[in-house]
Amino acid sequence: MTELTTNRELSALLHLLDEPDENAFGQIEEKIFTFGREAIPLLEKTGEESLDGLVQERVGRIIRKIRSESSDMELETWIKTGSSDLLKGIILITRTQFPDLDIEDINIRIEQLKMDAWLELNENLTALENVKVLNHILFQVHHFEGNRVEPYAPDNLFIHTLLDSRKGSPLSLGMLYIIIAQKLNIPVFGVNLPQHFILAYASELGMTLPETEDILFYIDPFNKGSVFTRREIELFVRQLKIKPDPAFFSPCSNIDIIKRMINNLIFSYSQAGNQEKAEEFHRLLKIFTPEDDTLNG
Numbered sequence: 001m002t003e004l005t006t007n008r009e010l011s012a013l014l015h016l017l018d019e020p021d022e023n024a025f026g027q028i029e030e031k032i033f034t035f036g037r038e039a040i041p042l043l044e045k046t047g048e049e050s051l052d053g054l055v056q057e058r059v060g061r062i063i064r065k066i067r068s069e070s071s072d073m074e075l076e077t078w079i080k081t082g083s084s085d086l087l088k089g090i091i092l093i094t095r096t097q098f099p100d101l102d103i104e105d106i107n108i109r110i111e112q113l114k115m116d117a118w119l120e121l122n123e124n125l126t127a128l129e130n131v132k133v134l135n136h137i138l139f140q141v142h143h144f145e146g147n148r149v150e151p152y153a154p155d156n157l158f159i160h161t162l163l164d165s166r167k168g169s170p171l172s173l174g175m176l177y178i179i180i181a182q183k184l185n186i187p188v189f190g191v192n193l194p195q196h197f198i199l200a201y202a203s204e205l206g207m208t209l210p211e212t213e214d215i216l217f218y219i220d221p222f223n224k225g226s227v228f229t230r231r232e233i234e235l236f237v238r239q240l241k242i243k244p245d246p247a248f249f250s251p252c253s254n255i256d257i258i259k260r261m262i263n264n265l266i267f268s269y270s271q272a273g274n275q276e277k278a279e280e281f282h283r284l285l286k287i288f289t290p291e292d293d294t295l296n297g
Contacts, residue, residue, distance in 0.1 A: 017055045089258040094158045135225035146222040154268040170222040171197040189251035196297040
């Protein structure tokens with residue numbers, strides 16, 4: 001089907017959005033859904049031009065459902081195809097709330113951060129020296145920092161708001177750190193420590209996650225990339241009065257990171273009293289294999 005034919009067929013369906021019979025409209029609605037995201041621009045135009053309250057309500061409902069189902073499918077595909085691209089996973093979650101997200105702009109800004117660090121790196125640097133360069137670029141040159149005033153604000157977690165404000169949570173700053181580091185072949189991974197997401201620097205960057213014994217040291221992105229040891233994690237866990245778990249010291253997968261992002265958004269929106277948004281993310285969480293996901297930070 002050509003683009004012209006598609007537009008004609010869609011336009012014809014949109015002219016029927018004022019159909020008074022709900023059963024007949026249900027069939028029209030289902031046909032519009034088959035066009036997916038391609039239908040959204042024409043739907044938006046129809047909603048803007050119509051003075052009919054029923055048409056506007058139906059347009060809004062159809063657009064929300066198309067975006068929701070499309071987001072679900074894209075996230076499922078990301079999971080099933082290996083989830084190797086952490087940035088893509090973050091963008092997919094961000095776009096559920098900001099459908100007009102400028103992905104090209106985000107990629108350009110991420111690439112600029114990478115290039116700024118690359119200019120300071122060389123093959124002779126030690127692991128600690130690599131971290132010193134990354135810390136300098138992210139926290140001193142570009143002034144990223146932890147948001148200590150509103151630590152639970154949802155905006156701390158979305159990639160574009162992080163890049164705009166330069167303020168984030170332990171998780172969002174950690175995700176940005178991982179993305180930049182791995183683009184530079186620096187073996188930095190996330191660690192699912194309760195209440196405070198941290199990073200691990202491994203002995204090498206491979207196709208699989210490194211083992212705990214391959215960890216050289218840990219990094220706290222919320223504290224300007226400070227470096228610490230396993231012993232300090234043990235003390236932190238003891239202060240939380242929770243049972244130690246090997247996962248608190250081991251690198252976690254990108255899927256684990258994105259699940260944590262979703263859980264943190266559920267917590268953030270719940271804290272803000274926005275249960276409708278919280279439920280949206282509860283629905284997204286069901287796409288993953290059910291597990292106990294209660295970590296924050």
